[in-house]
Amino acid sequence: xxxxxxPMPAFELFQPTSVEDAQALLRRYGAGAWVxxxxxxxxDWLKDRIKRPEAVVDLSGIPELRGVRxxxxxxxxxxxxxxxxxVRHGVVRERYALLLDAAEAAASPQIRNQGTLGGNxxxxxxxxxxxxxxxxxxxxxxICYADTPESINREHAILGADRCVAVNPSDTAPxxxxxxxxxxxxxxxxxxxxxxxxxxxxxPGKDITRMTVLQPGDLLTAIRxxxxxxxxxxxxxxxxxxQVWDFALVSVASAMVVGAGGAxxxxxxxxxxxxxxxxxxxxxxxxxxxxxxxxATAAVAANLAIAGAQPLRFNAYKVPLMRNLVKRAIRGVEAxxxxx
Amino acid sequence: xxxxxxxFIKGVIAGGAVATSAGYLFRGSGPLFGQxxxxxxVERLVTxxxxxxxxxxxxxxxETLAMTLRYKLGLTGTxxxxxxxxxxxxxVLVDDVPRYSCSVLTHTVRGGRIVTIEGLARAxxxxxxxxxxxxxxxxxxxxxxxxxxxxxxxxxxxxxATPTREQLAHGISGNLCRCQDYDKILTSLxxxxxxxxxxxx
Ligand SMILES: Cc1cc2nc3c(=O)[nH]c(=O)nc-3n(C[C@H](O)[C@H](O)[C@H](O)COP(=O)(O)OP(=O)(O)OC[C@H]3O[C@@H](n4cnc5c(N)ncnc54)[C@H](O)[C@@H]3O)c2cc1C
Ligand code: FES
Ligand code: FES
Numbered sequence: 179x180x181x182x183x184x185p186m187p188a189f190e191l192f193q194p195t196s197v198e199d200a201q202a203l204l205r206r207y208g209a210g211a212w213v214x215x216x217x218x219x220x221x222d223w224l225k226d227r228i229k230r231p232e233a234v235v236d237l238s239g240i241p242e243l244r245g246v247r248x249x250x251x252x253x254x255x256x257x258x259x260x261x262x263x264x265v266r267h268g269v270v271r272e273r274y275a276l277l278l279d280a281a282e283a284a285a286s287p288q289i290r291n292q293g294t295l296g297g298n299x300x301x302x303x304x305x306x307x308x309x310x311x312x313x314x315x316x317x318x319x320x321i322c323y324a325d326t327p328e329s330i331n332r333e334h335a336i337l338g339a340d341r342c343v344a345v346n347p348s349d350t351a352p353x354x355x356x357x358x359x360x361x362x363x364x365x366x367x368x369x370x371x372x373x374x375x376x377x378x379x380x381x382p383g384k385d386i387t388r389m390t391v392l393q394p395g396d397l398l399t400a401i402r403x404x405x406x407x408x409x410x411x412x413x414x415x416x417x418x419x420x421q422v423w424d425f426a427l428v429s430v431a432s433a434m435v436v437g438a439g440g441a442x443x444x445x446x447x448x449x450x451x452x453x454x455x456x457x458x459x460x461x462x463x464x465x466x467x468x469x470x471x472x473x474a475t476a477a478v479a480a481n482l483a484i485a486g487a488q489p490l491r492f493n494a495y496k497v498p499l500m501r502n503l504v505k506r507a508i509r510g511v512e513a514x515x516x517x518x
Numbered sequence: 519x520x521x522x523x524x525x526f527i528k529g530v531i532a533g534g535a536v537a538t539s540a541g542y543l544f545r546g547s548g549p550l551f552g553q554x555x556x557x558x559x560v561e562r563l564v565t566x567x568x569x570x571x572x573x574x575x576x577x578x579x580x581e582t583l584a585m586t587l588r589y590k591l592g593l594t595g596t597x598x599x600x601x602x603x604x605x606x607x608x609x610v611l612v613d614d615v616p617r618y619s620c621s622v623l624t625h626t627v628r629g630g631r632i633v634t635i636e637g638l639a640r641a642x643x644x645x646x647x648x649x650x651x652x653x654x655x656x657x658x659x660x661x662x663x664x665x666x667x668x669x670x671x672x673x674x675x676x677x678x679a680t681p682t683r684e685q686l687a688h689g690i691s692g693n694l695c696r697c698q699d700y701d702k703i704l705t706s707l708x709x710x711x712x713x714x715x716x717x718x719x
Contacts, residue, residue: 185578185581185582185585186578186582187580188578188579189579189580190559190579190582190622191559191579191580191625192556192557192558192559192560192561193560193625194557194558194559195557195558196671199557200556200558200662202556202557202558203556203558206556207578214623214626217621217623218603218621221582221602221603221621222602224580225602229559234579234580235558236623236625236626238626239558262615285692286603286606286607286691286692287670287674287688287690287692288606288616288617288670288692288693289603289618289692290604290616290620291616292617292618292621292622353598365612422688422691422692423604424690425694445605510639
């Protein structure tokens, strides 16, 4: 990466204090507007001069977007709550430790101190061809540079690719899907809609230029965690090249409720790093229902999980990796301790 | 009178040359900077609280905190390694929380209490316990990364004053050292934690 020591190109900056004011600005600037949360995805785009917004709308001054509050038998987390605030929250620690583990696995302490939960789930893919500004499908062009005979695509998709083979980089996304979280979206016209986490993310087959259902002018205002999966048996694991400050190669998140007889009553399971959107593995969830959470169940389920996988030249390793992570999520693993 | 390179640079920044260097560094700020009346529009002239002092600064909308600290306020102890949230050299505290100053807009944190490596020592020149520990342990090679490590550690120790070596390693895991001096850095920061506990009890 070239060292660039001059600032970002000029933009107009706004710091509204209400969602309404923010949306008025988004309407006014249309395609020229950029929503800024923690900025840890955004600034790369701006510094590299690949995206050149006319106006940046900084959400950091909007109190209603911040904080964690009780809601019914669950929790509501404001989109601008930082990952560190999520990790430190007592109820998250006690009842939604899956989200805690996922948020804590993201990036570095300083990034978690600033990066927001809303930004983490809304971040763009890290495919470096795309991020370097190559005119690929996702950027509106007509080629995928990561899927040619010469491409370096070790980090790319093994499932669900459709022209574009980029993957979703978010660690909190699979955890939120496993927890059956609901995403609260305020549309440009002020209307609110609530979308299940698994439907918040879109693959290239649906919209090749977007990672989420957010349309220009939309704001994600909050993420709701229902009580239904609070305190379930959770599993999160993220495999990466470096133990900190690195994106997942593959990650898995699951929530499981086991009955008195030892059989799995219900389970939700999602993986990320394998497709353009985090994938909920519903067929696996159905298969394991009523079976014991043991090695045999895990083996069958894990094979089903990877059905249809189509590795690229350099990422075939992701197939057994995903299979093993799904297996571990179902049968559990002995606690390991790492010495640094 | 003898001049160190550092003092010379600071002098240049603080003095008349600021207009020219700023003109060079921040060129291209054209008509977009006209005042707008929309709610939430931002004034360029801001008051920052840096190292306990109040500083009036003209801050561009797109300016990062690292730019403001280094090139407007002459606080060059804050280093710029990657400018991409990938190295930690630019770590400062905003309201006691370690942040990458290269990756936050100054305007976003203008209401915060900003502390840089220059703000750790006492007015009488006594080093902060963590700084003193780094000196005592000689916990550095080239030391380019050190201001960032020290700020990350000072921030982390505010949340956990008695970390294990492993916990502190996790706390400073957002900082890289090009010289691969991690073991010595960690040893010196552990000693810093100890000095800090002694100094506050
Ligand atoms: C070096 C590095 C390493 C990283 N490693 C990891 C990692 O291992 N795992 C991981 O999960 N992440 C990782 N990240 C990503 C980081 O955690 C996210 O970029 C960050 O959480 C995004 O959040 P933000 O608040 O900074 O978002 P921003 O950059 O401000 O926003 C991200 C995107 O979402 C949009 N957006 C944000 N909030 C809203 C909202 N409320 N409504 C509508 N749109 C919105 C923005 O317009 C932008 O397009 C890494 C980032 C860096 C720089
Ligand atoms: S200069 Fe800010 S993290 Fe590297
Ligand atoms: S001591 Fe040289 S970069 Fe850390």
